Structures are given as structure tokens and as C-alpha cells.
Amino acid sequence: MLDGNRNVQASAHSRLTKPGPWVLAVALGFGAAGLDTLGLPMLSPETPLFVFGSSLVFVAFLSMGLGPGLVAVLTAYIVRLAIMWPFQSRGRLRGHHLCL
Numbered sequence: 001m002l003d004g005n006r007n008v009q010a011s012a013h014s015r016l017t018k019p020g021p022w023v024l025a026v027a028l029g030f031g032a033a034g035l036d037t038l039g040l041p042m043l044s045p046e047t048p049l050f051v052f053g054s055s056l057v058f059v060a061f062l063s064m065g066l067g068p069g070l071v072a073v074l075t076a077y078i079v080r081l082a083i084m085w086p087f088q089s090r091g092r093l094r095g096h097h098l099c100l
Contacts, residue, residue, distance in 0.1 A: 025060050025068035029075025032056040036076070037083060 032053030039049035057076060061069030 021064045021068045022071060025064060025071040026075050028056045028060045029072040030079060032072065032076040033079035033083070036080060 032055075034053070035056065036051050036053035038052075040052065041048070042050045053076060057069065057072045060072035
């Protein structure tokens, strides 16, 4: 009985520390953010833009589960914020001339 508990603990530990799904989740998050920034029209330039990035996040949830799926969502969200948010230079931040 004791050996069975060790095997369960060892497999749970190896699942959490194995870098494969986590690295793939971050890559899917970066890919989702990249596809979201493209904004491709489906039929013609006048049609509304379709966002393809959410499909990559959905793939992360379906194939790898809740944890890596959330990592993909957070990665895509952080990258999108970094792209949309204009960064100020360090000199302007020290002089309190921050324009939002």
C-alpha cells in the first residue's frame, strides 16, 4: 500500500514539473497574441475583423487541461497588453511626465 502512494505522488510530481505542456502553453499564448494583432478580415476588407487567437487558447485548454490553458490565456493577455500599452522612456518616468 505504501508503494502505491509513492507511485501516485511521483507521477503527480512529474506531471507538474515536466516542462513540455507548460512550454507549449506559453508558445500557444504567444501565437494567440500574434494572431490577434493581425486582425484578418474574413471576406473583404469591409467585413469585421475576425480574431483567430482564441482558437489557439481553446486548443491549449482542450489538449492540455486547465492549468496550461490558463497559462496560455495569461500569456496572450500579457503580450496583448504589452503591445497595446505605450511604454514611456525611463527619463520621462523620472521626471513625472507620464502621459496615459
